[in-house]
Amino acid sequence: MDALKTAFPNFExxxxxxxxxxxxxxxxxxxxxxxxxxxxxQSTLLVLSGKIKIFREDQDGNEFLMYYLLPGQACAVSMICxxxxxxxxxxxxxxxxxxxxxxxxxxxxxxxxxxxxWYEFVINTYRLRFDELLMVIDQVAFRGMDERLEFYLKRxxxxxGIKNLNISHQEVANELNSSREVxxxxxxxxxxxxxxxxxxxxxxxxx
Numbered sequence: 001m002d003a004l005k006t007a008f009p010n011f012e013x014x015x016x017x018x019x020x021x022x023x024x025x026x027x028x029x030x031x032x033x034x035x036x037x038x039x040x041x042q043s044t045l046l047v048l049s050g051k052i053k054i055f056r057e058d059q060d061g062n063e064f065l066m067y068y069l070l071p072g073q074a075c076a077v078s079m080i081c082x083x084x085x086x087x088x089x090x091x092x093x094x095x096x097x098x099x100x101x102x103x104x105x106x107x108x109x110x111x112x113x114x115x116x117x118w119y120e121f122v123i124n125t126y127r128l129r130f131d132e133l134l135m136v137i138d139q140v141a142f143r144g145m146d147e148r149l150e151f152y153l154k155r156x157x158x159x160x161g162i163k164n165l166n167i168s169h170q171e172v173a174n175e176l177n178s179s180r181e182v183x184x185x186x187x188x189x190x191x192x193x194x195x196x197x198x199x200x201x202x203x204x205x206x207x
Contacts, residue, residue, distance in 0.1 A: 003099065007047070007048045008046065008072060008121070011115075011118070012115055012116070012118075015111060015115040019046075022104060022107045023046070023102060023104075024043075024102040025101055026102060028097065028100060030094050030095060031093070033091060033093050034092045034093070035088050037057060039088045040081075042105055043078075043102045043105060044074055044075055044108060045102055046073075046103060047073050047074070047098060047099075047100055049098055050071070050096045050099060051068055051070060051095045051098065052075075052092055052094055052098060053068055053095050054066045055093070056090055057091050063091075064177055065176070066136065067136075068095075068159055073128075074122075077129075079125065083109070135151075145186060148176060149176065149186050150195065152176060153165065153205060154205070163206075165202055166202045167202070168201075170183075172187075
């Protein structure tokens, strides 16, 4: 599978063969919820294409962004839940049409022992998400909303490799658990400082 080799170039040939033999290939549409809070997870997913949002949701439906899954990545939380047979404490929503491979629990355990590239991939996935969550915690605990907004936009641009973000003020507010009015006011201040340029349908980050 060319898409698999492209997204995960460090995987060994034997591991590639094992994934092709045992993984379930799925096409997911934007807007689909693929993991819900309280759901048992018996497999993890590898992202071949598209974008998936991992977040927490409270009883009132408010969202708190944790991280995004992009091509070449896997969901660390689903790995942990699947391994320990625990229910999910997160939600996963497809933001852009995606292709994923669902990896059964028994294969994950076997590959950890038999393939160095899979072992290193899993450990690096845990480390990446831990570091990312530390950054989010720092922003929430020690920064004001203006700094959190700037951090969020830069993180988005870096993840996607673009400077024009097709995202509305309301979507930003939802992901930062704020209001559209507050986000719009802060974005206007950022524009006045020369950090962004606001367009009708997108936000442009300036150097």
